[in-house]
Amino acid sequence: MHRAELILVTGSTGFLGARLVTELLELHPEASLALLVRGRPEQSALDRVAAFVPARHRPRVQVFSGDVTLPDCGLSQEDYRRLAASVTRVIHSAATVRFDHTLEEASQINVEGTRRILDFAAHAPDLQSFTYIGTAYVAGDRTGLVREDELDVGQGFRNTYEQTKCQAEALVRSRQSSLPIVIVRPSIIVGDSRTGVTTSFKMMYWPLKIYARRLWRTVPGSPGAILDIVPVDYVAAATARLAFDPAALGAAVHLCAGSRSSATLHQIATRASEYFRVPAPRYVNPALFFGALRPLLLLTLWGRRRRILHDGRAYRSYFSMRMQFDVSIAERLLAPHGLQPPPVMDYLDRLLRYCTDSDWGRKQTAAL
């Protein structure tokens, strides 16, 4: 007899996770979901989920209060055993995406947390697939074409996020002979391609915001740097399909714009300059900026601009990337589902409009 689908999702309260939950519920109407969610002092795990799961879907959603850094993910022995006995698929999206965590902090969540979810999956007799959400930036400081079957080729990393996500993916790959694993590697995830809506103003939104507000104009990078950006609707739709696709088992899949759909820093900056009606950015060689200009500016700037200079360190060398993500496997696996990433320049205006309409996330808008 066919077993009823029960999908365990971690990271469901996150930017991608919440969208993925909605996609899974819509796409697989027979499936139920089990969400592993951290409670907060002011809000239970159940209340957190009620905030983003539409009421009509709630009967199909079970919520488990847990934390991937705790033994048995913080689940009671009974819940752990019951869940492992009934789960048919796992999608592991929980991670810290902060660039400023120490290696120890990032490892606890990204590596050890992944290990605990893999251990859990190993106790699930009916498991059909284990989908791990990685990142294309495990490629670190590589240049040139990065293939989907590659992982550790001796690259360096810009931050503990990239480093620990690479370690976590290596761990996931090491279990490939015993678990039905699918690895997806998105690039930079941005808002919805049709509405521009985003719940996360991290990553590329921060530099856009300070630029739009005329707080900063100098970009330590090169105009020809490649920005590989994908909308959250594409990443969620692709993940929800690949998690159920036997052809994807054993594959690592770049959910990236690739050469066809990515854009250069100059293309994006030019459009942003027109849209926000601010002067075009000035490009400065990153080595010159970080080696000479930044130390000087730190001596002379105070207040908001000094904070920008400080926070901007996290973006060091993201604006001079010469890396292109190969998407051959993604194209082969997603073509039968009719999915491909839209070109960034086709929906960039919608992203920018949402930024201004929502005052960079401060206001609720009709689109939400």
Ligand SMILES: NC(=O)c1ccc[n+]([C@@H]2O[C@H](COP(=O)([O-])OP(=O)(O)OC[C@H]3O[C@@H](n4cnc5c(N)ncnc54)[C@H](OP(=O)(O)O)[C@@H]3O)[C@@H](O)[C@H]2O)c1
């Ligand atoms: N955003 C991007 O541009 C991007 C690009 C490529 C890949 N990815 C990958 O996509 C995945 C989701 O990223 P995101 O952008 O959705 O990040 P996010 O918005 O920061 O969400 C992270 C999720 O992980 C959960 N989490 C963190 N630590 C946890 C712990 N100890 N135990 C249980 N849950 C924990 C968070 O729960 P709380 O709500 O309790 O904090 C949240 O639900 C990550 O694996 C990330 O590496 C993201």
